Amino acid sequence: MEILQLIANGVMAGSILAVPAIGLTAMYAVLRFPNFAIASHATAGAFAGWTANALFGLPILPSLLVALLVGGLIGLVTDEFVLKPFRKAGFITTAIGSLALTIGLENVVRLFYGNDLRGYDLPLARDIVVAGIHVGPQQLHNIAISVAIMALVFGFLTFTRMGKAMRAVADNPQLADIKGIDARTVGRIVSFMGMGLAGIGGMLIGLDSSIDPMTGFRAMLPIFAAAVVGGLGSVPGAVVGALVVGIAEELSLLALPASYKSSIAFLAILVILTLRPQGILGREGN
């Protein structure tokens, strides 16, 4: 029974991780570098959502939209003016630049909001017990929101012209260029979408706990692990990776002391890079 409960907890944690992990992996697919600034954008989104919810009294769903827009807009602007100039200098430089950006932005959030913990204006409900497994109503909402967002992202990538263009650039930038797809526009849209998802992810994490300027930074390792395990550049892979990392972290309690939980994310990265470097659903060369 304990195993089932741990798996349930892992699914819930993983489904929240999946949202920013999709953002990270989508940006990697198109822009070809791991954008670690996702941490600060998740924090910025969480605080934007908090401002909408706790200060302006908006309900959760419109607040999530604010988190998406603010996360996305900051992503668009910072990519255009901060990270784009790095890209010419190569993959490693851009990744390091994104780390610097995340620290900078985190401190901008700290400048405006301070270090205090903040909670969303949200009634807290006791868990419901189904067949001996207890889950929180808020967690079920969070899962529903995550699934809806995933469905929207898949729909966007599969059915819309821009979504197809994005996949084309991800598959083969030269060929996409010959076909007349403007890689710069695609880059801007993926930055907006990826960081918007990070913003929502930050707020979803906060809904379940509380937020402070470190919220995104703390989640960065599992988000990165989810994207790598699933296969960097693969959107369905990010979802699978997030669930694998989420469930593995919880199940680790059976065998390891609780203080080693984070090592699971590192272990998952190590195992995957050793056995299947392209990730569970990634393709060779990614």
Added chain:
Amino acid sequence: MNRRSFLAGTACLTASLGAPAVLRAQGSVLKLGVLTPLTGAGSQDGPRMLKAMQAVVDEVNKAGGVLGRQVALIVEDDQTNPEAAVRAAQKLVGVDGVPVIMGTWASAVTSAVAPVCWESKTALMTVSGADSITQLPHQGYIFRTQPTTTLQATKHAEYIASTGAKKVYYLAVQTPFAVPMKDIMANVLSGNGASMVGGLVYEPSKTSYRSEIDRALAAKPDMIYLNSYSPDVTVLLKDLFRAGYTGGRLTQSYAYNTKVAESLPAEVTDGLVNVQPSSDIDSAAFSLAQKRLGLEAPDSYEAQATDWASLALLAIEKAKKATGTDIRDNVRAISQGGGTKVGSAVEGLKLLREGKDVNYDGVSGPCDFNEKGDIIDCRFRYGLAKGAKIELIKVV
């Protein structure tokens, strides 16, 4: 500026660098180091401790400074992170040449910074509670105004037993004092008709602790001791509420402070007890600190910070020199013994200049240290969470 005057200026500057250090130091500002968490898990307390130290320094400067010199605090952020703290400490010691570093908060940070201090003969004043800190070979350079883990664990366990709780679960964040504290509490509880039914040390800063809470509740405790920092305690309290736990909860005041209280609904926090080493609320030093800081009740951290700055400055005045070793050798001479009792640095400095002996009794308590650098006695204040407020239960 023409080339000739530039060369002349450079020559003068170079020559002055060759002059004996003592010539240059005369009348210069006396620098004291502050290394405290302005960011990270300790960021709720660090800025307030800094403010309290600054207030003492301002007061002393207004009254003429120490050894005829104005005092300045050189402030570094330890980020509640041992690695960042060591870099900052090396800067304070190597670049600024401070004789004392004040303000480390997390035990892991203090343990990391301590060797930098004793190797450079710099005094270190801290609030960290882990017993292991003063057991380091620190040659007397560490002064701790916070009660040791042993003292805290014993008093907390006695309090828990006095509430009638029988089955206590220990849930702690990974720190140097997490495991020793559990063992001490288990001993004291079993001697007082209660027992520890289990314990779990978790990793800090996770976004959810549901599985850890499930583990704890499986032991069916009627009291859970949350030995945590505030970001985690917020998550833990929510998860305990969701899981339907209705028993007692006790935590440290640095984990459950008014900021955390405001970020959580009352139904989640009501009934929680928080504990902190108590300021000496009846002392003269306490009422002076109230005025100096403009606060109704300076808490234990503001109290201890006030005492570090005061102790360091008094020790420097007593020694007539401002090195770390002078501070080490003179703190006990001004904080314990038969001198005139004083409650502020300004008061003490005046008497020391007149050649009298002083015994500084601080805001946090008598500030009497044993040979290891630990304070000898301290009182504890228990508070009850009600709404977004914390009501006093008692000070014992």
